[in-house]
Amino acid sequence: xxxxxxxxxxxxxxxxxxxxxxxxxxxxxxxxxxxxxxxxxxxxxxxxxxxxxxxxxxxxxxxxxxxxxxxxxxxxxxxxxxxxxxxxxxxxxxxxxxxxxxxxxxxxxxxxxxxxxxxxxxxxxxxxxxxxxxxxxxxxxxxxxxxxxxxxxxxxxxxxxxxxxxxxxxxxxxxxxxxxxxxxxxxxxxxxxxxxxxxxxxxxxxxxxxxxxxxxxxxxxxxxxxxxxxxxxxxxxxxxxxxxxxxxxxxxxxxxxxxxxxxxxxxxxxxxxxxxxxxxxxxxxxxxxxxxxxxxxxxxxxxxxxxxxxxxxxxxxxxxxxxxxxxxxxxxxxxxxxxxxxxxxxxxxxxxxxxxxxxxxxxxxxxxxxxxxxxxxxxxxxxxxxxxxxxxxxxxxxxxxxxxxxxxxxxxxxxxxxxxxxxxxxxxxxxxxxxxxxxxxxxxxxxxxxxxxxxxxxxxxxxxxxxxxxxxxxxxxxxxxxxxxxxxxxxxxxxxxxxxxxxxxxxxxxxxxxxxxxxxxxxxxxxxxxxxxxxxxxxxxxxxxxxxxxxxxxxxxxxxxxxxxxxxxxxxxxxxxxxxxxxxxxxxxxxxxxxxxx
Numbered sequence: 001x002x003x004x005x006x007x008x009x010x011x012x013x014x015x016x017x018x019x020x021x022x023x024x025x026x027x028x029x030x031x032x033x034x035x036x037x038x039x040x041x042x043x044x045x046x047x048x049x050x051x052x053x054x055x056x057x058x059x060x061x062x063x064x065x066x067x068x069x070x071x072x073x074x075x076x077x078x079x080x081x082x083x084x085x086x087x088x089x090x091x092x093x094x095x096x097x098x099x100x101x102x103x104x105x106x107x108x109x110x111x112x113x114x115x116x117x118x119x120x121x122x123x124x125x126x127x128x129x130x131x132x133x134x135x136x137x138x139x140x141x142x143x144x145x146x147x148x149x150x151x152x153x154x155x156x157x158x159x160x161x162x163x164x165x166x167x168x169x170x171x172x173x174x175x176x177x178x179x180x181x182x183x184x185x186x187x188x189x190x191x192x193x194x195x196x197x198x199x200x201x202x203x204x205x206x207x208x209x210x211x212x213x214x215x216x217x218x219x220x221x222x223x224x225x226x227x228x229x230x231x232x233x234x235x236x237x238x239x240x241x242x243x244x245x246x247x248x249x250x251x252x253x254x255x256x257x258x259x260x261x262x263x264x265x266x267x268x269x270x271x272x273x274x275x276x277x278x279x280x281x282x283x284x285x286x287x288x289x290x291x292x293x294x295x296x297x298x299x300x301x302x303x304x305x306x307x308x309x310x311x312x313x314x315x316x317x318x319x320x321x322x323x324x325x326x327x328x329x330x331x332x333x334x335x336x337x338x339x340x341x342x343x344x345x346x347x348x349x350x351x352x353x354x355x356x357x358x359x360x361x362x363x364x365x366x367x368x369x370x371x372x373x374x375x376x377x378x379x380x381x382x383x384x385x386x387x388x389x390x391x392x393x394x395x396x397x398x399x400x401x402x403x404x405x406x407x408x409x410x411x412x413x414x415x416x417x418x419x420x421x422x423x424x425x426x427x428x429x430x431x432x433x434x435x436x437x438x439x440x441x442x443x444x445x446x447x448x449x450x451x452x453x454x455x456x457x458x459x460x461x462x463x464x465x466x467x468x469x470x471x472x473x474x475x476x477x478x479x480x481x482x483x484x485x486x487x488x489x490x491x492x493x494x495x496x497x498x499x500x501x502x503x504x505x506x507x508x509x510x511x512x513x514x515x516x517x518x519x520x521x522x523x524x525x526x527x528x529x530x531x532x533x534x535x536x537x538x539x540x541x542x543x544x545x546x547x548x549x550x551x552x553x554x555x556x557x558x559x560x561x562x563x564x565x566x567x568x569x570x571x572x573x574x575x576x577x578x579x580x581x582x583x584x585x586x587x588x589x590x591x592x593x594x595x596x597x598x
Contacts, residue, residue: 059455082114102508113511140187154196220273349419467498488553524541
């Protein structure tokens with residue numbers, strides 16, 4: 001049955017009230033491009049993709065087989081590993097939430113980690129064909145454009161206008177929250193297309209384009225995918241839904257509250273279906289909370305309100321006063337940057353249409369609610385802090401305790417994208433001025449995009465020839481435990497995924513709460529002190545863990561650790577960009593194998 005048009009969009013005197021019969025916000029568009037909405041969506045995706053690839057990630061397209069994203073960070077290669085882990089575990093009958101292949105011999109519980117199982121399984125054919133590095137790079141290439149396309153689809157269905165929706169989609173695709181997590185390769189946040197798709201489904205249902213069964217089924221499917229892309233975002237979304245439905249009910253008016261109640265019932269049924277399907281995973285996650293979880297500093301990872309309009313230091317146009325503002329405590333708030341023009345649009349739209357548009361009131365209230373959550377347990381404005389907020393205890397709950405409050409700004413950016421689409425679509429006066437401010441808003445967001453990758457990868461970025469030529473099979477037996485030394489972040493997990501889990505890894509960085517410090521076992525890290533006590537502890541660890549070899553990546557060599565190994569009487573041989581220390585003589589319990597000299 002066709003749903004009644006949303007009163008917020010179609011009632012007389014609302015934002016949609018038209019001064020020209022050729023314009024309408026809502027399910028019917030009289031004036032439009034002479035191409036279908038689906039083709040418009042394809043055009044929008046192409047525009048975002050071309051802009052993204054040509055200006056920021058051409059090297060990922062030209063050299064997808066090379067690890068390139070921030071190799072000083074631990075995170076990119078963790079996600080490379082995750083993309084290979086899920087297909088490998090499922091195809092070998094292993095528990096994907098527990099492994100001893102990393103952190104050997106004890107292993108790690110993976111249930112609380114962002115291993116993006118949904119992306120890993122969907123992309124498994126590409127991973128099998130081209131390897132996890134290529135899959136990771138191509139997901140980074142398509143992630144932001146897909147997010148922009150989904151936001152475009154939502155705004156296009158809501159407003160019926162192409163250009164305002166295209167502009168709004170850019171705000172979401174290239175938002176600071178998106179970009180701040182794309183640089184370190186956080187696929188769980190870079191792949192943010194699911195959030196606007198949920199809004200798109202709601203608008204389709206409102207317009208009578210989806211019946212009850214189709215809406216509940218599709219809404220549940222997208223929610224389920226979000227659970228297995230990033231549980232924290234799912235939790236934040238659920239919290240906002242809990243607030244959004246009562247707010248929408250109060251704003252809808254007596255005539256339309258039944259529609260809001262019906263929508264709430266359908267969304268509840270979708271969540272119920274997700275709960276049934278995902279309950280084994282969710283229960284397992286809640287029962288295996290990491291011990292170190294309480295160490296997460298939610299105050300440090302919260303939004304500093306000054307960060308809404310202050311860009312990152314390298315994007316301050318050489319203005320000393322702006323550069324000074326961007327320093328210090330604002331670092332984590334880079335994810336919360338929206339720019340002054342966009343903030344002005346929110347204020348102007350609220351002033352201009354507050355009394356006439358319930359949709360404006362809804363969006364502004366939701367954005368303010370998101371800001372309250374993003375600031376975390378205390379409010380910070382520059383160097384001023386006000387602790388002890390009434391909701392501070394919320395951040396002690398299991399999932400909230402490990403969350404970064406500022407990351408909820410991804411949902412705030414989606415709200416802002418819709419606000420911008422309405423601002424540019426509304427039949428209000430001063431059209432040229434409104435478009436000028438809209439273009440400035442997009443420019444402010446785009447100019448804040450950080451450097452993602454160099455135009456050309458370094459010749460040393462690829463895995464060493466020791467792995468790429470298969471030479472490792474001559475010196476390491478299958479299932480042998482090794483330690484990997486490298487200043488490349490999480491190099492051991494990268495090489496392990498590249499070799500299809502040929503060896504076990506002592507170490508590996510999986511989470512700041514679980515593996516603080518680095519990707520090395522503590523006993524190996526401590527060799528940097530170069531003391532006799534540290535060397536004795538390291539030797540004991542290597543024997544107890546039955547470590548068969550230590551591999552030091554030459555170009556990224558941690559020379560202090562290598563010097564300590566040599567002072568322990570270990571001798572390495574250089575093979576294909578790797579210095580190999582074989583440990584069969586340490587009575588580790590590993591029989592070893594004496595290979596021919598390289």
